[in-house]
Amino acid sequence: MNAHKAAPLHLDAVVVGTGFGGMYMLHRLRGRGLTVKAFETGKDVGGTWYWNRYPGARCDVESVEYQYGFSAEIARDWTWSERYACQPEIMKYADYVAKRLDLRKDIQFNTRVTSAIYDEASQRWTVETDQGDVVIAQFCIMATGCLSASRVPDFEGRDTFAGDTYHTGNWPHEGVDFTGKRVAVIGTGSSGVQSIPIIAAQAERLFVFQRTPNFSLPALNGPMDPAYVEDMRENFMAARARARATNSGSFMQANDQSVFDVDEEERRRNFEMRWEKGGFAFVTSYKDVMNKLEANKLASEFVRNKIRQVVDDPKVADLLTPTNHPLGTKRLCLDTNYYQTYNLPHVSLVDIADRPIERITSAGVVVAGEEYKVDAIVFATGFDAMTGALLRIDIRGKGGLTLQEKWEGGPRTYLGLAVSGFPNLFTITGPGSPSVLVNVIIAVEQHSDWIMDCIDHMRANGLSVIEAETDAEDRWVDHVNEKADETLYPMADSWYVGANVPGKPRVFMPYVGGFANYDNICKDVAANGYRGFSLA
Ligand SMILES: Cc1cc2nc3c(=O)[nH]c(=O)nc-3n(C[C@H](O)[C@H](O)[C@H](O)COP(=O)(O)OP(=O)(O)OC[C@H]3O[C@@H](n4cnc5c(N)ncnc54)[C@H](O)[C@@H]3O)c2cc1C
Numbered sequence: 403m404n405a406h407k408a409a410p411l412h413l414d415a416v417v418v419g420t421g422f423g424g425m426y427m428l429h430r431l432r433g434r435g436l437t438v439k440a441f442e443t444g445k446d447v448g449g450t451w452y453w454n455r456y457p458g459a460r461c462d463v464e465s466v467e468y469q470y471g472f473s474a475e476i477a478r479d480w481t482w483s484e485r486y487a488c489q490p491e492i493m494k495y496a497d498y499v500a501k502r503l504d505l506r507k508d509i510q511f512n513t514r515v516t517s518a519i520y521d522e523a524s525q526r527w528t529v530e531t532d533q534g535d536v537v538i539a540q541f542c543i544m545a546t547g548c549l550s551a552s553r554v555p556d557f558e559g560r561d562t563f564a565g566d567t568y569h570t571g572n573w574p575h576e577g578v579d580f581t582g583k584r585v586a587v588i589g590t591g592s593s594g595v596q597s598i599p600i601i602a603a604q605a606e607r608l609f610v611f612q613r614t615p616n617f618s619l620p621a622l623n624g625p626m627d628p629a630y631v632e633d634m635r636e637n638f639m640a641a642r643a644r645a646r647a648t649n650s651g652s653f654m655q656a657n658d659q660s661v662f663d664v665d666e667e668e669r670r671r672n673f674e675m676r677w678e679k680g681g682f683a684f685v686t687s688y689k690d691v692m693n694k695l696e697a698n699k700l701a702s703e704f705v706r707n708k709i710r711q712v713v714d715d716p717k718v719a720d721l722l723t724p725t726n727h728p729l730g731t732k733r734l735c736l737d738t739n740y741y742q743t744y745n746l747p748h749v750s751l752v753d754i755a756d757r758p759i760e761r762i763t764s765a766g767v768v769v770a771g772e773e774y775k776v777d778a779i780v781f782a783t784g785f786d787a788m789t790g791a792l793l794r795i796d797i798r799g800k801g802g803l804t805l806q807e808k809w810e811g812g813p814r815t816y817l818g819l820a821v822s823g824f825p826n827l828f829t830i831t832g833p834g835s836p837s838v839l840v841n842v843i844i845a846v847e848q849h850s851d852w853i854m855d856c857i858d859h860m861r862a863n864g865l866s867v868i869e870a871e872t873d874a875e876d877r878w879v880d881h882v883n884e885k886a887d888e889t890l891y892p893m894a895d896s897w898y899v900g901a902n903v904p905g906k907p908r909v910f911m912p913y914v915g916g917f918a919n920y921d922n923i924c925k926d927v928a929a930n931g932y933r934g935f936s937l938a
Pocket residue numbers: 418419420421422423424425441442443444448449450451452454459460461462463468513514515516545546547548549550593791795830831840841842843846
């Protein structure tokens with residue numbers, strides 16, 4: 403229930419959420435002289451990195467790329483220590499940026515936005531929070547994150563467990579010491595894959611409950627090469643500009659040969675060479691890995707062999723080897739010693755693919771009638787991705803239409819930026835935009851810049867309302883689906899299609915058509931009088 407309501411505050415814009423998206427949007431709006439306030443549920447900036455403090459949490463886009471690119475000074479004055487920065491270092495970076503831009507003075511922390519309601523007569527949004535704030539603003543910008551609504555499946559008996567429970571996406575700030583403990587980890591997506599080796603190093607006994615094995619590639623993390631650090635200090639902005647002009651949006655050199663352009667020996671050498679580099683470079687070994695099943699099969703089989711080579715017990719290796727989806731169609735993981743962990747005598751893999759968890763008892767987890775007794779349970783069960791954080795807010799557009807009603811059959815947006823029926827509401831990395839399929843930092847920058855340009859355009863032309871047209875939205879949704887259907891992505895039961903949330907409509911949510919293509923479409927829409935939007 404809301405706290406006592408304060409007198410309304412009148413502003414130009416409200417930003418909801420202060421991860422990297424909200425931080426940059428706030429900076430842009432303020433820089434243009436708009437009155438703006440941001441609300442954030444957490445106690446500080448950083449978003450994903452504020453919440454996901456589990457052991458082993460780190461980015462899997464290289465640190466040098468996983469940073470803002472809008473300011474040469476901000477980039478030059480920051481030095482990453484590892485190829486893939488750990489969560490505490492990324493939080494330090496968020497703090498560094500917040501201080502540099504003096505962001506915190508316009509952010510209200512510990513405050514969850516509960517509703518955003520549009521009034522057609524005044525053309526204003528009324529935004530309310532769980533602290534009793536009421537803000538009336540022309541623009542409402544949702545920077546609520548694609549992976550911020552953590553979820554725990556509704557296991558029977560979940561609340562009866564007598565030990566400690568944790569969710570990787572809402573980890574205690576003081577950390578957790580598993581030394582001498584018997585621990586269950588449920589889930590083997592990215593968070594599970596990153597945390598399991600570290601929890602295993604502490605725990606006396608570890609049971610990992612796996613529904614679907616995921617492909618994980620070696621991160622080969624390590625200290626930054628000083629020569630590369632120096633090179634990037636000089637050349638980062640140019641490298642970022644080049645990356646933004648590619649469809650992967652990344653510094654990686656994609657190979658535009660087909661798997662079938664080369665013979666088996668050459669292919670094996672190239673796969674091996676990319677494997678040895680570590681990171682996601684392997685997926686760009688050949689241009690058809692993500693859109694031709696036969697090509698993907700060759701890459702998948704290469705990775706499967708690597709897993710079999712590492713894991714001693716052939717039965718465990720089989721369980722860990724993904725066979726029900728093509729490589730990369732579920733979010734790929736990067737790991738440090740993930741598969742090796744299963745060779746440790748105190749680590750057991752419990753297959754729950756065909757025999758789901760029956761229930762949780764006061765003493766542990768029951769599968770197929772067997773109770774695995776543990777002191778702690780770690781839920782690495784992921785998020786209600788892409789739509790969860792938005793749908794947890796009571797958002798009402800024209801005619802009182804709720805976003806829940808509008809998206810009953812799955813999310814519908816124009817460009818992933820706007821929703822027809824919800825004027826002057828923008829969604830940073832909304833469904834229908836590249837978001838989680840690219841380096842999310844470039845995605846949030848591109849969206850924030852586009853929104854800022856759009857507001858500038860409106861102000862320069864005396865316009866007060868922008869709304870996506872239903873036709874344009876319908877065409878965009880079709881286009882997003884067509885692009886997805888050209889790839890192998892829809893073949894997997896992934897969180898990209900909402901498969902991890904029972905009852906969630908199955909729609910491929912991110913835009914798979916490539917970052918540069920998408921950016922060009924957005925620019926073209928703007929250059930053509932905001933084609934597909936009605937402005938008044
Ligand atoms: C463990 C993990 C690792 C990741 N690694 C990478 C990576 O290597 N590379 C990459 O590109 N992406 C990665 N991601 C994706 C990551 O989410 C993005 O990179 C990026 O941090 C998202 O920034 P954001 O601002 O859009 O959202 P978030 O960082 O999720 O921030 C959204 C904020 O909004 C707040 N919020 C939500 N609802 C409300 C509300 N109603 N009221 C007030 N506040 C609200 C949340 O508390 C949160 O702080 C990772 C995600 C996870 C979970």
